[in-house]
Amino acid sequence: MSTAQSTKLLSPNREHTRTGMSKEALKQAYIDNLFYIQGRFREVATSHDLYMAAAYTVRDRLLARWVKSAQAFKVNRARTVCYLSAEFLLGPHLANNLVNLGITKISQESAAELELDFAMILEEEEEPGLGNGGLGRLAACFMDSLATQCIPAIGYGIRYEFGIFDQTIENGWQVERSDTWLRNGNPWEIPRPKICFPIGFGGYTEQYRHADGSLRHRWLPSLEINGVAYDTPILGYGVGNVNLLRLWKAEAPQSFDFQAFNVGDYYGAVHAKIEAETISKVLYPNDEPEVGKELRLKQQFFFVSCSLQDMIRLHLNTVGSLDTFANKFVAQLNDTHPALAVAELMRLFIDEHGMAWEQAWTITRNTFCYTNHTLLPEALETWSVALFERLLPRHLEIIYLINQDFLNQVREKFPDDETRVIRMSLIAEGEQRRVRMANLAVVGSQAVNGVAALHSELVKTTLFNDFYDLWPEKFHNVTNGVSPRRFMVVSNPRLADLISHTCGHNDWIRDLSLLRHLEHHADDVELQQRWREVKIAAKQDFANWLQQQTGVVLDPQAMFDVQAKRLHEYKRQHLNILHIIRLYQRIQQNPNQEIVSRAFIFGGKAAPGYYLAKLIIKLINAVAEVVNHDPLVNGRIRVAFMPDFNVKNGQRLYPAADLSEQISLAGKEASGTGNMKFSLNGALTIGTLDGANVEIREEVGAENFFLFGMTAAEVTAKQREGYRPWELYHADPELKADIDLINSGHFSRGDMVLFRPLTDHLINHDPFMVLADYRAYLECQAQVSTAWSDAANWDRMSILNVARMGKFSSDRAIVEYAKNIWNVPPVTVER
Incomplete structure (x- = not known):
């Protein structure tokens, strides 16, 4: 075979059926994959077979681009972003990849010609539940935007066998079910059994004399497992670039002990396999018991060690000396x-590569950057020194050395200030000494950023104020963003088509700032009418789905008032419930009064061990049971809890929302991204000046945002002066009546005890000041009702909201990271 022929075979024509983009190529590839991969012919194929064939057809096209991207990055020795995250909440891949490839329409036509149900195939996909909420969803958006902006990147995480639990509602309570997302296989991943690294735990350390005469340390673990790579290609929109998501699975070095089996020790024969695989078994095990804490620490070390060993392997194979590791x-x-x-x-x-401490520390600090996502003290991880010493003895020694050098630096800059030294130490002293992971991340990084302007300011002035005094140049802000591909084009195609028609192009999908063009049409009566039709259609779709899932019937003409996010007291779902109860009581007192029809929709999961959050879910469903069946209410208000809120179900909900509830206590939410997703889909926001709400209000205009509640400064002042919620309870007759109605058993079939833990906590403690913001919230909700009554103006406000949300694209966030923090230039790969 000639060289020319060989090259041709290695680089097939784009219209070749294997990776061609024509309708005929897609149809032939689909039939081939159904036959050769699934082993089925059309007449006997199940719905899952049909989905898998579609997934492999699309994956083939991703892999062709992936290989070219990998070659381009290697040739260019491209500086690469490694995004280390315990969560990647990806959502379904198929529809998103069709959009990024630009073949959604042609795929629909191909499916129709093959007499396939395109919508059913999309619906068949199982969502990888590899995240808990905003943190994981942000990581997934960033992976999409990194590829779209042509930034070479690898996402590193854990391939959890069981992801975030599936949520069902039974008798009003949350019930957790195992998320068996891998039970039918995952067509998007490629196992890499040869990319495998040893990971140790326990044991002890010792000093020894190296051949060069230097004194060194080595760690002799008592347990060793393997981390095996599983790769998923992540395609950018409208580009040839494909980045890599590499997730690690834990495996035993020897999965079956034949000697133990031969002597009848059947459990012992597989014990090592069971112990090893536990590490990547489940996302976020309950860390209330000590064994749960140990498993979480093992998980965190497992995935960072695998990832760093992989980065070192890649560097040695492509660049060479580790001296330039932080440049790569x-x-x-x-x-x-x-x-x-x-x-x-x-x-x-x-220890492994013989580098001197000073050089190693310089490279390490120049390699890492740290994003803080929370101001809540309980969310800033600390680990007991005793647990650290038992599991990671060598790492504790290294942390002590880092801390010693760092505290000397602090004392030099701030002499005679031992109180500051104690606050900044990587080790919290006390009855139980603990390792402060946030402090370690700040000390060991070249840059630290918050995720919204307000949050980043609070990071500097409160959370890490001591570190900001020492290194002000290290602190940055990068406001979060979301992917317009996933959360507009995929989830709301009717709106995306209307925007493209109005703007005269679809370039906004890649540059969200171009949505500003909609501003010129906000007063266009015809656009307002079409805008409303799109919203009503989305609401009808959601109402149909919700009725199938829960039996609750919603009127698409009613205002869809939505709060969908993780259940937590600081997010204040119970403030929303108190408003519903107030409306209910007003109807009881005057059944003939005019009231805006509303459907109150809640969604979100509570952590399995978080009793008060689970009790709030029960209260929501208990209120729904009473309100929805009360003849006096007569459907004017409806309450629904959508089960199992995740990316897939969020894509149904975001387009349907009219009002977005972003009502957390000011100063508690780092950013939020749900607020962005709702606004991008035309919902107006009722919210506090918390997280990214501040910037959303600045962008969309104060007149298009329903603001209430205390500011972060006012919250701090009230805490300082002594907050007394019981005084508010007794001073406001309506507030008292709402809480008393809960306590009366009205919503719990006469049980006056069921909700007492929640109401007593509000009256006596109220750490997130629900009662303090109650009256302002009710007054703001009255303004919402007045605004809703003017349909044309509401539509105008909705259009302006979308038009002015361009800042909140994850593409913009990634460009800021790449330019201001990472110093990583793009590398464009031909399509």
Whole structure:
């Protein structure tokens, strides 16, 4: 075979059926994949077979681009972003990849010609539940935008066998079911059994004399497992670039002990396999018991060690000397879960590769950047020194050394200020000494950023104020964003088509700032009418789905008032419930009064061990049971809890919302991204000046945002002066009546005890000041009702909201990271 022929075979024509983009190529590839991969012919294929064939057909086209991207990055020795995250809440892949390939329409036509139900195939896909909420969803948006902006990147995480639990509602209570997302296979991933790294735990350390005469340390673990790579290609929109998501699965070095089996020890024969695989078994095990804490620490070390060993392998294979490691890679720590990477990279450099401490520390600090996602003290991870010493003895030694050098630096800058030294130490002293992971992340990184302007300011002035005094140049803000592909084009195609028609192009999908063009048409009566029709259609779709799931019937003409996010007291779902109860009581007192029809829709999961959050879910469903069946209410208000809120179900909900509830206590929400998704789909926001709400209000205009509640400064002042919620309870007759109605058993079939833990907590403690903001919230909701009554003006406000949301694209966020923090230039790969 000639060289020319060989090259032709390695680089097939784009219209070749294997990776061609024509309708005929797609149809032939689909039939081939159904036959050769699934082993089915059309007449006997199940719905899952049909989906798998579609997924493999699309994946083939991703892989062709992936290989070209990998070659381009290697040739260019491209500086690469490594995004380390314990969560990647990806959502379904198929529809998103069709959009990014630009073949959604042609795929629909191909399916129709093959007499396939395109919508059914999309619906068949199982969502990978590899995240809990905003943190994981943000990581997934960033992976999409990294590829779209042509930034070479690898996402590193854990391939959890069981992701975030599936939520069902039984008798009003949340019930957790295992998320068996892998039970039917995952067509998007490629196992890489040869990319495998040893991970140790326990044991002890010892000093020894190296051949060069230097004194070194080595760690002799008592347990060793393997981390095996599973790769998923992540395609950018409208580009040839495909980045890599590499997730690690834990495996035993020897999965079956034949000797133990031969002597009848059947459990012992597989014990090592069971113990090893537990590490990547489930997302966020309950860490209330000590064994849960141990497993979470093992998970965090497991994935950062695998990732760093992989980065070192790649560097040695492509660049060479580790002296230039920080020039090749920049690693972003997505919250504190991967903070152990600081100590592990030091261990690998010093113990495994013989690097001097000073050089290793310089490279390490120049490699890492840290994103803080929370101001809540309980969410800033700390680990007991005793647990650390038992599981990771060498890393504890390294952290002590880092801390010693760091505290000397603090004392030099701030002499005679031992109180500051104690606050900044990587080790919290006390009855139980603890390792502060956030402090480790700050000390071991070249840059620290918050995720909204307000949050980043609070990071500097409160959370890490001491560190800001020491290193002001280290602190940045990068306001979060969301992917317009996933959360507009895929989830709301009617709106996306209307926007493209109105703007005369679809360039806004890649540059969301171009939505500003809609402003010129906000007063167009015809656009307002079409805008409303699109919204009503989305509401009808959601109402149909919800009725199938729950039996609750919603009127698409009513205002859809939505609060969908993780259940937590600081997010204040119970403030929303108190408003519903107030409306209910007003109807009881005057059944003939005019009231705006509303459907109150809640969604979100409570952590399995978080009793008060689960009790709030029960209260929502209990109120729904009473309100929805009360003849006096007569459907004017309806309450629904949508089960199992996740990316897939969120894509049904965001287009349907008229009002977005973003009502957390000011100063508690780092950013929020649900607020952005709702606004991008035309919902108006009722909210506090918290997180990214501040910037959303600035962008869309104060007149298009329903603002209420205390500011972060006012919250701090009220806490300082002494907050007394019981005084508010007794001073406001309506507030008292609402809480008393809950306590009366009206919503719990006469049980006057059921909701007492929640109401007593509000009256006596109220840590998130629900009662303080209650009256302002009711007054703001009255303004919402007045605005809703003017349909044309509401539509105008909705259009302006979408038009002015361009800032909140994850593409913009990634450009800011790449330019201001990472210093990573784009590398464009031909399509």
